[in-house]
Amino acid sequence: SAVISQKPSRDICQRGTSLTIQCQVDSQVTMMFWYRQQPGQSLTLIATANQGSEATYESGFVIDKFPISRPNLTFSTLTVSNLSPEDSSIYLCSVRDNYNQPQHFGDGTRLSIL
Amino acid sequence: DQQVKQNSPSLSVQEGRISILNCDYTNSMFDYFLWYKKYPAEGPTFLISISSIKDKNEDGRFTVFLNKSAKHLSLHIVPSQPGDSAVYFCAASELNGGSQGNLIFGKGTKLSVKP
Numbered sequence: 361s362a363v364i365s366q367k368p369s370r371d372i373c374q375r376g377t378s379l380t381i382q383c384q385v386d387s388q389v390t391m392m393f394w395y396r397q398q399p400g401q402s403l404t405l406i407a408t409a410n411q412g413s414e415a416t417y418e419s420g421f422v423i424d425k426f427p428i429s430r431p432n433l434t435f436s437t438l439t440v441s442n443l444s445p446e447d448s449s450i451y452l453c454s455v456r457d458n459y460n461q462p463q464h465f466g467d468g469t470r471l472s473i474l
Numbered sequence: 475d476q477q478v479k480q481n482s483p484s485l486s487v488q489e490g491r492i493s494i495l496n497c498d499y500t501n502s503m504f505d506y507f508l509w510y511k512k513y514p515a516e517g518p519t520f521l522i523s524i525s526s527i528k529d530k531n532e533d534g535r536f537t538v539f540l541n542k543s544a545k546h547l548s549l550h551i552v553p554s555q556p557g558d559s560a561v562y563f564c565a566a567s568e569l570n571g572g573s574q575g576n577l578i579f580g581k582g583t584k585l586s587v588k589p
Contacts, residue, residue, distance in 0.1 A: 361520070366517075393576075400581070402478070402563070402580055402582065403565075403579040404579075405576055405577070418576075452517055452518075459569050460506065460525075463520070463577060465518045467516050467517045468517050470515075
């Protein structure tokens with residue numbers, strides 16, 4: 361399966377600032393996704409990152425808060441904007457080549473807000 | 475409302491015995507189910523999957539059973555090893571629906587295998 365590198369692995373940020381998380385894959389993949397895992401909760405899909413066009417957001421997530429870029433088939437970024445304590449979570453990048461194939465995940469970014 | 479439920483937050487098993495992790499779902503349109511294993515500070519790792527056209531899939535020590543009428547699936551690990559200690563997530567998707575096969579996850583079950 362593809363090797364997925366996520367940066368940073370963890371960060372501590374001030375309220376009101378933004379953090380951009382990078383996801384790099386060692387091969388071209390069809391689909392890239394961003395998930396959030398809040399403490400004690402399941403993984404929740406934020407959006408599907410579409411190459412060369414706007415991401416597709418799930419209910420409850422908006423582009424102003426979670427802008428996403430995907431300039432090519434191997435790279436994507438997720439920005440978490442205007443940080444508040446409720447944004448303290450693990451953010452995970454995931455990839456998949458076909459609908460009937462399993463998704464694979466990066467190691468995640470653990471974000472804490474002061 | 476949770477569509478995928480793992481009702482046991484934790485499970486403790488003796489090494490060499492069987493571990494059984496359970497998962498229930500509510501959406502009858504789900505047709506593809508997966509189990510992931512997650513170690514601390516790592517991302518979830520795909521373990522095994524099953525399509526709704528089957529009721530069992532086996533891969534080495536891991537077997538997934540699907541009971542569509544009960545909307546229930548389970549993961550059996552035999553024999554359990556200390557290295558299996560991790561959080562196990564159940565996930566489901568609707569491959570043939572309009573959700574593009576997006577995964578819905580349960581909250582996970584923490585498995586501890588004691589030597």
